[in-house]
Amino acid sequence: EVGNSPASAATESAEPDEQSKDDGIHPDLFDENFKELKKWVDVKCTKYGILLVTHERRSQRLGTALK
DSSP: OGGGSHHHHHHHHOOHHHHHHHHHHSTTHHHHHHHHHHHHSOTTSGGGHHHHHHHHHHTTOHHHHHO
């Protein structure tokens, strides 16, 4: 069960302020890793949905993130 995994519990319990602090430390690290992931897999697959939404939100494309 993915919903009960420690990683998902940590993500759900993280406050938005905590996530934005992490963004300030390594602002381009997420984007670099996401671009590398796109080379290997189809990020539009449901398996990578959270990463795709996070990438779109960080890129200020909120409409695409909702889609």
